[in-house]
Amino acid sequence: MLRTDAARNADAVLATAARLLAENPSVSMAEIGRAAGVDRSTVYRRFPSRDALVAAMFEAKLDAAQQAIDEARVETAPFAVAVHRFLEEMIRVGRRWPVDMSLMLQDAPSRARHDEQRTRIERLVERGIRDGDVRGDLPTGWACDVLLALLDLAIHQYEDIEPGPAADLVMDSFLNATATGR
């Protein structure tokens, strides 16, 4: 078990890494450590390599995303409710872990988790199509991609809007963008 100060440092390093890597994917371990208020050697003590740090950070983000999707009950809640809960929680997650998942290139285990989470959202949107809430005459995946693109927008470029209202906004644009005629 980690001592409390050591655990606090490890958390700070992870959060700082997410923040710096979001802006510059090739930040050095020294810079991450400095920004987190610890020495470079301390970073290496907790994470044996740069890759290990990056992987751990993605795991932390994936954990948070997992919880958000689970709590949104995307498989069982009514469509609109599920989408909105997913959006609001994911806006929080995305802002706490601003790093983009596309940096996680061929990290097999993390990629599998990420793909699985994405699949659950795809299924949610497909349910929206079956229920008549979303148009079905669009290219496969388009509605889902639009939803996620709008989500990214709300996360990174409208940070002054609180998660709740931001989710409202994304939801509104998404439903209109992919609305059925009825």
Next chain:
Amino acid sequence: MLRTDAARNADAVLATAARLLAENPSVSMAEIGRAAGVDRSTVYRRFPSRDALVAAMFEAKLDAAQQAIDEARVETAPFAVAVHRFLEEMIRVGRRWPVDMSLMLQDAPSRARHDEQRTRIERLVERGIRDGDVRGDLPTGWACDVLLALLDLAIHQYEDIEPGPAADLVMDSFLNATATGR
């Protein structure tokens, strides 16, 4: 004046750099050269430094974008026509130069050009709001950001859709997402 083979090599290096940098912002000069079919020293012969190569590549992309915006007559053509022409041409530009403009961080002159181009699109969307084609009750810039986010989607994730139909799709989602009630 450059000899024709030298010019062809320079073009290949620029295009290859855009492609590789899009996937990995820290590709080496050697890798870019190899992918472009020339030696590392040839890359350095044409571009005195890595930064110079990256800057030249962004300039090439900005030139193409400039032409697309000019030809779309975004200030004078009817709103829907201007938007569609802009989208279709920018899809071509974005696919030929897949690198993301956010990598161009503090390159002052290029950034100014980019900001200027973006401002012209913002003004186009504002005209759409004045004309009643786009809702005006959204946060400032939201409609424009949605348009550009959908454009990025069409450029990078639906490459099998031709520029024309892809522009139709983006246009449709954009107009619905930001539609006025009327």
Next chain:
DNA sequence: CGAATATAAGACACTGATGTCGCAGATCAT
């Protein structure tokens, strides 16, 4: 308090990328 654990600081070897140079041979233009 005192033992266990965490830390900063510095030295070190290693690697890979950058940028420069010279040269022999290939390629283009006229």
Next chain:
DNA sequence: ATGATCTGCGACATCAGTGTCTTATATTCG
């Protein structure tokens, strides 16, 4: 064809980042 230009190849110095190690000091916690 022949002079000018371009190229690949290899060598080289330089630099920054990685990862390892040791040591002396600081912090936590029982």
